[in-house]
Amino acid sequence: MSSYCPWLVSWKVNPQAIFRDPFRRDNHILVMCDAYTPQGEPIPTNKRYNAEKIFSLPDVLAEEPWFGIEQEYTLLQKVQWPIGWPIGGYPGPQGPYYCGVGADKAFGRDIVNSHYKACLFAGINISGINGEVMPGQWEFQVGPAVGISAGDELWVARYILERITEIAGVVLSFDPKPIKGDWNGAGAHTNYSTKSMRGDGGYEVIKKAIEKLGHRHKEHIAAYGEGNERRLTGQHETANINTFLWGVANRGASIRVGRETEKNGKGYFEDRRPASNMDPYVVTSMIAETTILWKP
Numbered sequence: 001m002s003s004y005c006p007w008l009v010s011w012k013v014n015p016q017a018i019f020r021d022p023f024r025r026d027n028h029i030l031v032m033c034d035a036y037t038p039q040g041e042p043i044p045t046n047k048r049y050n051a052e053k054i055f056s057l058p059d060v061l062a063e064e065p066w067f068g069i070e071q072e073y074t075l076l077q078k079v080q081w082p083i084g085w086p087i088g089g090y091p092g093p094q095g096p097y098y099c100g101v102g103a104d105k106a107f108g109r110d111i112v113n114s115h116y117k118a119c120l121f122a123g124i125n126i127s128g129i130n131g132e133v134m135p136g137q138w139e140f141q142v143g144p145a146v147g148i149s150a151g152d153e154l155w156v157a158r159y160i161l162e163r164i165t166e167i168a169g170v171v172l173s174f175d176p177k178p179i180k181g182d183w184n185g186a187g188a189h190t191n192y193s194t195k196s197m198r199g200d201g202g203y204e205v206i207k208k209a210i211e212k213l214g215h216r217h218k219e220h221i222a223a224y225g226e227g228n229e230r231r232l233t234g235q236h237e238t239a240n241i242n243t244f245l246w247g248v249a250n251r252g253a254s255i256r257v258g259r260e261t262e263k264n265g266k267g268y269f270e271d272r273r274p275a276s277n278m279d280p281y282v283v284t285s286m287i288a289e290t291t292i293l294w295k296p
Helices: 048-055 058-063 109-122 149-168 202-215 217-223 259-264 280-293
Strands: 012-020 029-036 066-076 126-131 137-146 171-173 188-193 246-248 255-257 269-271
Touching (some): 012 109, 029 149, 048 280, 058 280, 066 149, 109 126, 149 171, 149 280, 188 280, 202 217, 202 259, 202 280, 217 280
Antiparallel strands (some): 012 029, 066 137, 066 171, 066 188, 126 137
16 A cells, blocks of 8 residues: 655645556555645645546536547656667667667667556556657557546556656656757647547537637647647647647647548547646646537
């Protein structure tokens, strides 16, 4: 059983989600808690509080929002340079690293596989892993998860990854653009659908939801992670931060709709704007609020 930290003694913490502990194992558990002041007010960093209020609203519950979050991250040497890179130097240009294999292309796979197995043991709905475009950068996917559980599962998956990289002596970075220049940044693409989008006629619902997201582009960008302007440049599979556009199978769009969704007339879409360091409670609840509750 996990214990409370000494610096939390003046706060009230409420357990919200329980996972099996992949480090101690046996009957040990990890408990996701949110924190409150002694007066019962959520502390400023408790973003779960407002998210839960949104996901608990009848109109949102009726739509059963599903999320699948693609968490990109970078593994760094202790000198704050990506693993597999010559210190102070650069590897060959991007191209062979995405989903790559081989000692000269994939750096840190033992860490990535350990994280995947640990998340499975914990009960997190981790649905995949892959090497990313920039060498030393990886991705894992959490979902589909319903409502508030997407945030719970992603935060605990991040915690487990931090623990594993600590054991490996590697630094974990969620910086959206850890290396300047002609290198891909790191995002947290958020796939999303509602019950109406998944049903017959869902494609029209999707298009109306995307239109709403376009109207609130600036508000979403402001909440989608720090340093995102260094990543959303219009290059390296991103749309420019000041431009909202969507398209089918367009990796350079703000919102990408899959070919299968267009073909089937229903399904889901992908918000490609969130940065790798985004707060999943903020992003998921904001997407649900804008697409389900907000009236232009």
